[in-house]
Amino acid sequence: TIQLGKLEATGFLSFRKLSANLVADTLRNVDLISSFLNSGYYRTESEIKDKNNVQQISYGGNITYHQRNWHIGINGVCYNFSLPVQKRDEPFNLFAMKGKDWGNFSIDYSWTSRNAHFFGEVATDKNLSRAILNGLLISVDPHVDLSLVQRSIDKQYQAVYGNAFTENTQPVNENGFYTGISIRPFPGWAIDAYCDLYRFPWLRYRVNAMSEGHDYLVMLGYKPSKQTEIY
Secondary structure (H helix, E strand, O other): OEEEOOEEEEEEEEEEEEOEEEEEEOOOOEEEEEEEOOOOOOOOHHHHHOOOOEEEEEEEEEEEEEOOOEEEEEEEEEEEEEEEEEOOOOHHHOOOOEEEEEEEEEEEEEEEEOOEEEEEEEEEEOOOOEEEEEEEEEEEEOOEEEEEEEEEEOOOOOOOOOOOOOOOOOOOOEEEEEEEEEEOOOOOEEEEEEEEEEEEOOOEOOEOOOEEEEEEEEEEEEEEEOOEEEO
């Protein structure tokens, strides 16, 4: 990482071995990666056979410009696998990552003004599918905080190690809106509530149609001391 005034640049290069399930493509006489093993367990003969059988090279970097109350950053990461990735031929895998190379690129930003903090990121992958996430945190009162998060992620978007505020395990195929509130009416007391509405425009594993859902929570908490909390 190098810093020059308000400009900061970071670069990295990585080589690692991965564990993956392989299937044979008899027409091309080559093995294909059908899925990656992330559990860390190697208990059976087939799991032991799949241990560290694929190599991955990744490289990328970030350039960020900071000001007193805002920042903007440009990010990029590229991957190369020793074998091509080819998920199972299922409808929900229609837009899954394919091939030996992949890349993700994004612009992230934030801005703070008095009691409000705005943040977000606009991302794209190798095929120019997009993912957008924006959030706003507001302290409307010394005892009341509000949060808002919007996300819009294409059904085609794919990220190898993506991590975002989503209902899905991976940031893919999801549109949603979250709002939350935290109220502290008296010392030691807190009321927290949120509502999360989301929609999946494309099929998912074991869900053979477009789907949607919602989560709600209301929680009352009391913390009379550092050693005790009741909710």
